[in-house]
Amino acid sequence: xxxxxxxxxxxxxxxxLTLALALHEAGINCRVYEAVPELKPLGVGINILPHATxxxxxxxxxxxxxxxxxxxxxxxxxxxxxxxxxxxxxxxNAGYATPQFSIHRGELQLALLKIVEERLxxxxxxxxxxxxxxxxxxxxxxxxxENVAGEKFTVKASVVISCDGLHSALRxxxxxxxxxxxxxxxxxxxxxxxxxxxxxGATFARAGALTAxxxxxxxxxxxxxxxxxxxxxxxxxxxxxxxxxxxxxxQGSLDDFFPVFKDWHFDWLDVxxxxxxxxxxxxxxxxxxxxxxxxxxxxxTLLGDAAHPMVPRGSNGAGQAIMDAExxxxxxxxxxxxxxxxxxxxxxxxxxxxxxxxxxxxxxxDKILQVVHERTGGKPFASITDVIxxxxxxxxxxxxxxxxxxxxxxxxxxxx
Numbered sequence: 001x002x003x004x005x006x007x008x009x010x011x012x013x014x015x016x017l018t019l020a021l022a023l024h025e026a027g028i029n030c031r032v033y034e035a036v037p038e039l040k041p042l043g044v045g046i047n048i049l050p051h052a053t054x055x056x057x058x059x060x061x062x063x064x065x066x067x068x069x070x071x072x073x074x075x076x077x078x079x080x081x082x083x084x085x086x087x088x089x090x091x092x093n094a095g096y097a098t099p100q101f102s103i104h105r106g107e108l109q110l111a112l113l114k115i116v117e118e119r120l121x122x123x124x125x126x127x128x129x130x131x132x133x134x135x136x137x138x139x140x141x142x143x144x145x146e147n148v149a150g151e152k153f154t155v156k157a158s159v160v161i162s163c164d165g166l167h168s169a170l171r172x173x174x175x176x177x178x179x180x181x182x183x184x185x186x187x188x189x190x191x192x193x194x195x196x197x198x199x200x201g202a203t204f205a206r207a208g209a210l211t212a213x214x215x216x217x218x219x220x221x222x223x224x225x226x227x228x229x230x231x232x233x234x235x236x237x238x239x240x241x242x243x244x245x246x247x248x249x250x251q252g253s254l255d256d257f258f259p260v261f262k263d264w265h266f267d268w269l270d271v272x273x274x275x276x277x278x279x280x281x282x283x284x285x286x287x288x289x290x291x292x293x294x295x296x297x298x299x300x301t302l303l304g305d306a307a308h309p310m311v312p313r314g315s316n317g318a319g320q321a322i323m324d325a326e327x328x329x330x331x332x333x334x335x336x337x338x339x340x341x342x343x344x345x346x347x348x349x350x351x352x353x354x355x356x357x358x359x360x361x362x363x364x365x366d367k368i369l370q371v372v373h374e375r376t377g378g379k380p381f382a383s384i385t386d387v388i389x390x391x392x393x394x395x396x397x398x399x400x401x402x403x404x405x406x407x408x409x410x411x412x413x414x415x416x
Contacts, residue, residue: 005031006337008143008157010131010170012039014105015304015321016163017112021059022329024120028337031123032116033155035130035164037148039113041106042249044192044282045222045233047072047204048103050096051406052319054414055326057098064111069103070202070221070230075397077368078207080214081380082266085372086393090204095408102204102222104192104231108318129153131169134160136298139338143300158337160300161328163321166246168306174297181287184311184361186210187240188286189252191278194225195232198269206366207264207271209373212239215260216369217271234274236261243285252283286311288361291354296346299339303328308353313364316404320353323405352405359403367396 012034091100264271304321331341
C-alpha cells in the first residue's frame with residue numbers, strides 16, 4: 001500500500017483545518033480525515049484572539065471570517081448588580097495588527113472547510129472516517145479508520161496528527177489510564193439568539209462571580225443581522241456538585257440554572273429576559289485534563305483539544321490549536337516531515353500549552369470578578385477605586401496575556 005499523503009490529519013475541527021491550510025501554504029502534501037459523514041454548524045460562540053487571527057491572516061482566511069463575525073472592540077467586567085468594574089480595549093482597538101473575532105463555532109469550522117477544499121481540492125477532506133488507532137511502522141505511520149457502516153480502512157502517511165478533539169482515540173491509546181477529567185465544580189449553560197445590541201455592539205462582557213449564592217455570565221455578539229439585531233452568545237456559569245456530560249452539544253434546561261440569574265435586569269442589558277427568550281440551551285462542564293508529559297509517540301502526535309483540553313476560560317482553546325498548527329508546520333519546513341520535527345514541536349508546545357491549561361484554572365481574566373466579589377462581600381460598591389486599583393486590574397489581564405502568548409509587544413516582535 002502506497003502512502004496516501006505526507007501528513008494525515010485526524011479531525012476537521014478548527015485546529016485540523018488550520019493545519020491543512022498551513023501545510024498547503026508550505027508545499028507539504030496532506031489530507032484530512034473526519035469522523036462524521038457531514039459537517040454541520042453545531043455549537044455556539046467562541047472568540048479567536050489576535051495571536052490566532054495573526055496565523056489565520058497569514059493564511060489568507062481573515063477576510064472571509066470578518067464577514068461572518070464581530071470584530072470585538074472591548075472587554076468589560078461587571079458585578080452581579082450590573083455595576084461597571086473595568087473595561088479594556090481588544091483586538092485592533094487595542095493596537096493589535098489583527099482583530100479579535102467573536103464568531104459562531106460551527107460557522108468558523110465551515111468557513112475553514114470551504115477554504116481548504118477550494119485550495120487543496122474536493123478530495124482533501126475525507127468524511128465518515130472515525131480514527132480507531134495508529135502505529136509507527138518503520139518510516140511510516142499507519143492509521144486505522146472505521147466508517148458508520150462498520151467498514152475498516154488503513155491509511156499510510158509519513159506522520160499522523162491527531163486533531164480529533166476532547167474524545168481523541170489516539171490520546172486514549174497513548175494514555176489509557178489517564179482517568180476522568182479534572183472538574184472545577186462549575187457547569188456552564190450556553191445559548192445564542194437574535195437580540196438588540198448592548199453597550200457599543202462590540203463588547204465582550206463578563207458579570208457576576210462564582211460562589212454558592214451567585215453565578216457568572218459571559219455575553220457577547222457574534223454576528224450583525226440586517227435588521228439591526230445581533231446574534232448574541234451567552235454563557236451562564238454556576239457552582240454545581242456534579243459535572244454535566246462532556247459533550248459540546250448536550251442539551252440543558254433553564255430550570256437547572258436560571259433561578260441564579262432571575263433578578264439580573266441591568267440598565268445596559270436585561271440578562272434574565274435574554275436567557276428566558278433562548279430556545280435552545282446547551283450544557284457543558286468546566287473541566288480539563290492534567291497536562292501530558294509528551295504528545296509525540298513515534299510518527300504520531302496530538303494537536304488542539306486532543307493534546308491540551310482546557311477549562312473554557314480566557315477564550316483560548318481554539319486559539320492554542322491554531323498556534324499548534326503554525327508551530328508544527330514550521331518544524332516540518334525546518335526539519336522535514338518526520339520524527340525530528342515532531343519532537344521539536346513536542347518540546348515547545350507541550351510546555352507552552354500546559355502553562356495555559358494551569359492559568360485557565362487559577363488566573364484567567366475573569367479573576368477580576370472574584371477579587372471584587374471577595375473584597376465587597378458580594379455587595380454593591382460606591383466606587384470601584386475603593387475596591388481595586390486600575391493598576392491591579394491591568395495586571396490581572398496582562399499576566400494572562402503573557403502566559404497565553406498574546407501580549408501586544410510579543411506579537412509585534414514576532415511579526416517584525
